[in-house]
Structures are given as C-alpha cells and as structure tokens.
Amino acid sequence: MDASERRDAALARPPDPTSRVPLLSPTSLGWDPERLAAHLHHHSFAIAQAPSSLASDATTDARDAARAFFARDAASKRATSRGGGSSEGYSAAEGGTHECFEVRASTSEVPSFRRLYDALEAIARACVADLETHLGIPRGSDDGLAALLDRRAAGGGDETAGDDDDDASLTAMRVLHYRRRDALTEADASSLAASGLGDHTDSSILTVAPRSSLRAGLEVAPYAPRGGGGENGSASAGWIDVEARMTDDDVIVFAGDALAAATWNYFPAALHRPRVERTREEAAAAPRVSCPFFLRPRADAALDAKALASPALASRVAGIASGATTACLAIDLERNADDVRRSWPWRSERGFYGGVVFAEEEVVVDVVDGGKVVGSVRVPNGVSPEEFIEQSRRFASGMRIGVDGVGTGGGDADAADAEEGGDGGFWTRAKRATAAGTDRKRLHHLPWSADEYVKCVALNAPAAFTADEGSDRGWRELVDHDVVTLTDMSADAAAAAAAAAAASVFDDSDDDDDDKEEEDEAGREKSGELHEIIRVDPPASATASSSAITFDDDASDRARWLCVVEGSVLCATCDSSAAAADASSVDWPTFAAMDSSRVARARPGDAVFVPGGHLLALVAEGDAVATVARRTTTALGSSASARDAARSAALRAHARTCAREERRAAMLTCGVSLERWEKYAEAVELLWACN
Ligand SMILES: O=C(O)CCC(=O)C(=O)O
Ligand SMILES: [Fe+2]
Known part of the structure; x- marks a missing residue:
C-alpha cells in the first residue's frame, strides 16, 4: 500500500471513538500514524496507549506535588503568580471552583511539574509527527505542522521568552486542582463556564492529558453528531466520560483549535469539559487534580491551511481550494482577537475558551443559480x-x-x-x-x-x-x-x-x-x-x-x-x-x-x-x-x-x-x-x- 492508500484505508471507517491507539514502539515514540489521524479526523480526540511509565510515573509525582502545592497558604501560592498579564504560575478561579498552576517552558518552581511537562511535550510532539506523516508533509518542512511550534526541542528547557515576545512559546501545562464542594450548585457550573471550563475547545495544536487523580471527570463530545442527544435522548448523552476508558498509562489526545485552523478543520477541535461533582458521593471524594498539556504554536506562527505543505489535505478539503482564507496568527487565536475563533466557517456553532456558548444550530447555505x-x-x-x-x-x-x-x-x-x-x-x-x-x-x-x-x-x-x-x-x-x-x-x-x-x-x-x-x-x-x-x-x-x-x-x-x-x-x-x-x-x-x-x-x-x-x-x-x-x-x-x-x-x-x-x-x-x-x-x- 502506498501512503495515500494507507490513508484512505484508515479513513474509510470511523474507528470506535473510545478504542485505544497503541504506541508502535517505545523508542520511536510514534503512535500508529494512520490510526491516530483517523481518530482525530473522525472524532477529534484519541485515547493513546502509552508504554508504561512514559508519563505515568511523572504524573503520579506531579499529582503528589500538586497536593502539596495547593495545600500551601494562599500568600505562598500567590507568590508564584507572574502577574503582568502572564498566566504562568498560580491563579484561582473567581467562582472558587478550581485553582491552577500553569507551567511554561521557563517554569522551574516545582520540579515534578516540569518533569511531567517534558514527558507530555515529547508525546505531543510525537503525535504531531504522526499527523504530518498522515498528511504527507515532508519531515522538517518549513510549511508543516511541526514548524508552527516553538523551535525548542522537546525537553530542552531553554525557552525563556515571555508571552509578549513575537516568537514566544504559548505551550503550557496546567495543573488543575478542583475544589471539593458539598454539592454542585448552578453557580459552580456557571463559574466554571465563565473561567473557560464549560463546554469548550482548546486553543492548542494538540492537548495531551493523563488521567486525572479521580480517574473520572473529563467529558468529551465526539465530533459527530455535534451536540446530539444519545441513547436516552438527553442533550448531554453525547458526552463520553473519557477517563473511564483510559488506563493510568494512557493519555488523552485532543485536537485543538490551532490544529483545526491549520488544517481547515480536517482535524476538528475536540469539544470537552471537566465534569464537576454532581452527587454527594462524588463531592466527598478527594479533590480532582488534572494536568492537561497544551502544545501550542509559536505566538507569531501563521495558521493557514492553504499554506500547509500537504497536497493530500488540499485535495481532500474543499475549503482549501476555495478563494476564502482563514489564516490567522497563533497569538490572535490565543487571545481570540476580533472573535477569530468564531469566524471560521466550521466554528460558528462551537464553544471555546472565551465564554462563547456551544450552540446547536445548523448552518444553512444558500444555493445560488444565476444570481x-x-x-x-x-x-x-x-x-x-x-x-x-x-x-x-x-x-x-x-x-x-x-x-x-x-x-x-x-x-x-x-x-x-x-x-x-x-x-x-x-x-x-x-x-x-x-x-x-x-x-x-x-x-x-x-x-x-x-x-x-x-x-x-x-x-x-x-x-x-x-x-x-x-x-x-x-x-x-x-x-x-x-x-x-x-x-x-x-x-x-x-x-x-x-x-x-x-x-x-x-x-x-x-x-x-x-x-x-x-x-x-x-x-x-x-x-x-x-x-x-x-x-x-x-x-x-x-x-x-x-x-x-x-x-x-x-x-x-x-x-x-x-x-x-x-x-x-x-x-x-x-x-x-x-x-x-x-x-x-x-x-x-x-x-x-x-x-x-x-x-x-x-x-x-x-x-x-x-x-x-x-x-x-x-x-x-x-x-x-x-x-x-x-x-x-x-x-x-x-x-x-x-x-x-x-x-x-x-x-x-x-x-x-x-x-x-x-x-x-x-x-x-x-x-x-x-x-x-x-x-x-x-x-x-x-x-x-x-x-
Ligand atoms: O480538568 C480537566 O481534565 C480538563 C481541563 C481543561 O479542559 C482545560 O484546562 O482546558
Ligand atoms: Fe480544555
């Protein structure tokens, strides 16, 4: 089979969204490129089966470190905030639903956080390489997906630029600590949504996350049917509690908006949400700690599906051949400048960070004949x-x-x-x-x-x-x-x-x-x-x-x-x-x-x-x-x-x-x-x- 036959074969049938994509070889760190791509293309996410200890040991350490960190007094936590518009370090959500420590390439406060950051970054970059393989992008191409990332090699740690620098890395890992509450209130749900953790898509190229400490609580809506009800007909029945399908060695891989933008939605961004406690029993459990890693483009990277060095993609996606353009700078996507994340033709109906609510409307296209x-x-x-x-x-x-x-x-x-x-x-x-x-x-x-x-x-x-x-x-x-x-x-x-x-x-x-x-x-x-x-x-x-x-x-x-x-x-x-x-x-x-x-x-x-x-x-x-x-x-x-x-x-x-x-x-x-x-x-x- 040549590359395009392999691609066609992989895409021919949407895989079971919750089936796991195995790692091909622990040394090459590559997943099966076609399987990973098929999952992301059809469903927007994949559960990737990592070899044991690739990230799981680091995850355990990071969680322990998180518990210790979040147990500190408020002043000492706040001392780690960078301030000045940077989200690095500590922050607490206004509604009190959760607090967060954001790790950047330059963050050194908590060594265990950095170790996990490095492990997840390596996985995320391996996934990007797989997607490039699938798209037929020559390795090292200046117009590939990897070229959108910051130039620091995984694990190098020499990136020091801040958010405001043009070529700054936007890549980050968030260590999230969801506060335990006696019962979920409406206000909790809306404050989660207000802080960007309602139903949303990430701004990343890929998000890679190990299971959370509760082994539950992250819900994903497979890409299709969008927003549909499920067996019981309820509006939320389409959500999958994805952590329940993972092992401790697995990572969840989400396509993010930057990837969708770079591929004209060939890899649609995964709609997901953390699920807050709904019952007293759940509330009584230990607080949830999750560590999603967001592999983001460089701030000055142009996300332009038309410029991607993938003839395979261009021939599959009509929008790329059309006169329209969706090009935007990564930093604009990140900040949602001019509401760019809503402006994409494929995105009118989806929610994302920034408070836009998920809606279920279909798009109606006019059919024009002779004007x-x-x-x-x-x-x-x-x-x-x-x-x-x-x-x-x-x-x-x-x-x-x-x-x-x-x-x-x-x-x-x-x-x-x-x-x-x-x-x-x-x-x-x-x-x-x-x-x-x-x-x-x-x-x-x-x-x-x-x-x-x-x-x-x-x-x-x-x-x-x-x-x-x-x-x-x-x-x-x-x-x-x-x-x-x-x-x-x-x-x-x-x-x-x-x-x-x-x-x-x-x-x-x-x-x-x-x-x-x-x-x-x-x-x-x-x-x-x-x-x-x-x-x-x-x-x-x-x-x-x-x-x-x-x-x-x-x-x-x-x-x-x-x-x-x-x-x-x-x-x-x-x-x-x-x-x-x-x-x-x-x-x-x-x-x-x-x-x-x-x-x-x-x-x-x-x-x-x-x-x-x-x-x-x-x-x-x-x-x-x-x-x-x-x-x-x-x-x-x-x-x-x-x-x-x-x-x-x-x-x-x-x-x-x-x-x-x-x-x-x-x-x-x-x-x-x-x-x-x-x-x-x-x-x-x-x-x-x-x-
Ligand atoms: O807590 C989680 O598992 C997910 C958090 C999340 O979706 C995010 O920070 O973007
Ligand atoms: Fe997210």
Whole structure:
C-alpha cells in the first residue's frame, strides 16, 4: 500500500471513538500514524496507549506535588503568580471552583511539574509527527505542522521568552486542582463556564492529558453528531466520560483549535469539559487534580491551511481550494482577537475558551443559480459548508451507478440483475461488498456525520459503484443549483401534525390488516428499521402550487421527480409526468400545504442525499420508480429535536393515508415489479448497513 492508500484505508471507517491507539514502539515514540489521524479526523480526540511509565510515573509525582502545592497558604501560592498579564504560575478561579498552576517552558518552581511537562511535550510532539506523516508533509518542512511550534526541542528547557515576545512559546501545562464542594450548585457550573471550563475547545495544536487523580471527570463530545442527544435522548448523552476508558498509562489526545485552523478543520477541535461533582458521593471524594498539556504554536506562527505543505489535505478539503482564507496568527487565536475563533466557517456553532456558548444550530447555505437564491441546504453541525459541498460532489461522482445498475427499465435487466453470480447489477455488487466482511450491526448504529457517511459509501463499498467522473448530471446539479429547498414548519403546524400522527400512524397494534408483510414491517418498525415506500403523484394539471413546493412541472419531462424529505427521512417521491393513474390516492393539496416539507427535486440517476448524513434514495434511471425511504434510529432517535420528530411523524402520518396496496399498484404502474422494488430496497439497505 502506498501512503495515500494507507490513508484512505484508515479513513474509510470511523474507528470506535473510545478504542485505544497503541504506541508502535517505545523508542520511536510514534503512535500508529494512520490510526491516530483517523481518530482525530473522525472524532477529534484519541485515547493513546502509552508504554508504561512514559508519563505515568511523572504524573503520579506531579499529582503528589500538586497536593502539596495547593495545600500551601494562599500568600505562598500567590507568590508564584507572574502577574503582568502572564498566566504562568498560580491563579484561582473567581467562582472558587478550581485553582491552577500553569507551567511554561521557563517554569522551574516545582520540579515534578516540569518533569511531567517534558514527558507530555515529547508525546505531543510525537503525535504531531504522526499527523504530518498522515498528511504527507515532508519531515522538517518549513510549511508543516511541526514548524508552527516553538523551535525548542522537546525537553530542552531553554525557552525563556515571555508571552509578549513575537516568537514566544504559548505551550503550557496546567495543573488543575478542583475544589471539593458539598454539592454542585448552578453557580459552580456557571463559574466554571465563565473561567473557560464549560463546554469548550482548546486553543492548542494538540492537548495531551493523563488521567486525572479521580480517574473520572473529563467529558468529551465526539465530533459527530455535534451536540446530539444519545441513547436516552438527553442533550448531554453525547458526552463520553473519557477517563473511564483510559488506563493510568494512557493519555488523552485532543485536537485543538490551532490544529483545526491549520488544517481547515480536517482535524476538528475536540469539544470537552471537566465534569464537576454532581452527587454527594462524588463531592466527598478527594479533590480532582488534572494536568492537561497544551502544545501550542509559536505566538507569531501563521495558521493557514492553504499554506500547509500537504497536497493530500488540499485535495481532500474543499475549503482549501476555495478563494476564502482563514489564516490567522497563533497569538490572535490565543487571545481570540476580533472573535477569530468564531469566524471560521466550521466554528460558528462551537464553544471555546472565551465564554462563547456551544450552540446547536445548523448552518444553512444558500444555493445560488444565476444570481438567484434557488434554495438552501442545511449543513449538519460540525461540518463546514465547504466541506459538505465538497463531500457531496465527491459523493456524487463516486455514486454513479453503473449501466448495469438499477432502473434500466425493463424486465430483462431485472432478471439479469437478479441472477446471482452474473455480472452483477447494483445490488448484487452491494451484497458482495457486504459479504466481504462488513459488520452491519455495529456500523448501522453509529451516528454518522454527513462527511463520514459519504466517505464510507465512497470508500467502503467501491465495488457497488462505478465512478463516472465526467458526468455532469445528478449530484453536481443537486448541489450547485436548482435542487434543494428547505422550509420550516410553524410550531402550531408541527403540534397539530404530531397530534394527528399520534392518533393514527404506525401504531401497528391498531392495524387489523394482518397481511404478513405488514407484520414484517411492524417488526422492522419496532426494531427501528422501517422502510417507508411511498409514492405521491401531483394532479395531472399541476404546476403544483404551494408556497412550500415550487414544482416547475413539465408534463413531457418524465425525468422529473419530487422527493420530499423530512429530517433524514425521505417521505415521498413523485413522478411528475402525471402519467400514473393513481394520483387520486393522495391528498395532494394537503400534502402540498405541508410547509414542513423539505422538497428536493432530483432526476433519475440522482442520488438524493440529505443533510444530516443519510443516504435516502437513489432515483432510478428511466421509468423505474426507485426510491427508498429509510427511517434511521440514529437520525431520529439520537439527534432529532422534538420538533423534527414531530415533523417526521406528521409526514409518516401522511404517508399512512396512502394505503400499502395502492403503493404497490403505483410501483407496478411504473413498470417496476414488486420484486425488483424490494431488491432495490434491500440493496439500499445493504449499503446503509455496510457503510
Ligand atoms: O480538568 C480537566 O481534565 C480538563 C481541563 C481543561 O479542559 C482545560 O484546562 O482546558
Ligand atoms: Fe480544555
């Protein structure tokens, strides 16, 4: 494997965020470059398994020294403060939640602190070297990541410059001592946040930290889905108590904002927070001592992803090729001059030191055609718009289904594809890709971000796709112009729809149709894997008019389809040719009036990909109706807001009005045998599962 194949292989699947990255060799001090990079790229952090005693002995000593130091009287502690704007030495948080001793390269007061500083710096620099390897940056390059650091060799200790010098090192280790309290109060939580220790990202290139004295208390939100809820649906369920997964020899490695800035968010900064005591038992435990080390750039280093000597990165990250620039000086990042940390396209929604609160909003990107805004695309949290569009493009070209794929429109093609062992159509190949050792269950339940999902599809199941680089059709159009319109449902409409949904839909126990297929579907619904296969036709006359759906219908254009997607669910597809006989099966005005609808127009051959990270449908070539809607527990169960869920339920309710038999008939009238249809659905499911 050459370097780029290794890179692709490592990135193909997001690793389990809490799996540990082993040290390759204690002498070279390198982690597995690709594994470390894959963790940081996909999740923003990694647990790195250090050889015993690399940092753990130094950590134990430093903790002992910390206890002794913080037990000193206040005056003696304060005497170590440098003052004059420097954060070196002692400081106490205003709300009394914690105190800190900040160690710099020049600090010599507590020798044990310095020893740990040196050990962690060596680890952090080894990690940077690994990331350079991953990015294909020549060692020693002036335009690499290591060149951003201060020039002092690890452990050298000859750096004496202060913060104000241009080339000063900003690198520091903080020895944090969290005060024990009887119970956590609201005020404690807000004073932690006020001192920068609420949900935040670090300003570092990398932060490296051993486990704290309590072996608990540091929470990390894996990069995707950003801010989503977890199994129990609570807002904080996405946080991982990372120390519980570490051994005493491990270190946690966080990507920081400087690294994100230097790589255009290829390595996103890790959102994390110290967890304060929540229960009396926790409060009764010993105070928590933690020692995070922040490998920061030199104050005068320019963080500019466009200048990084990594063609590999430039080809992967669209923002780098764009005209935009995010270059900033490290010292400006550190001080958040002009709110620079909020200005990055990938950062609008994230919190960081400086009191900016983490918000969950998605970014909406306008889609412009001929100077006119024709739609907007909602980009999931944590994915920069550029990244998203780039991913979509790449996805589009990777997703062209081969000519032997779906929907060539005739029974012959169906039959050929159905034949196992034949040349293999789309789903035959998809099936093979799956059989080749993919772990459906595990992957299926991972919450994918858009870019991860796209990468997965493109990289994991290449056998299922043939690239059609030259094609101008499909995705490029979908993304470039013309296609996606998102509108919002009013709260009232959502509530009404939710009530309607609760009263009628998908309550299979009330359904006295005991058709076997219905039962199967009910079973799938219970296990969260329901397929919705719905067909909705507009009236023959329609230039379907509604404020929400602009459906520029051309009856002669059989290539037009309308897909209505809600959240991550494709709710309906519609052949605008109006040739189908069963338009009456749908209450079109009601449907059209649902201004919650997210409407996408796509053409046969297009893949409809919904912001949120889920492949929903591949619209078949020719006359074949081929659309699969898939409800995902990951999308709805873990990250949907109540409002999204209500909207989705409303559309499912609507779908229910279109009886199964009618749907089946609709398929048939479009020349797709039910068998074929189901194969198609199965194929998409396989793709889902295997990617
Ligand atoms: O106390 C900890 O474990 C983390 C502290 C932290 O996130 C920081 O100082 O940036
Ligand atoms: Fe931090």
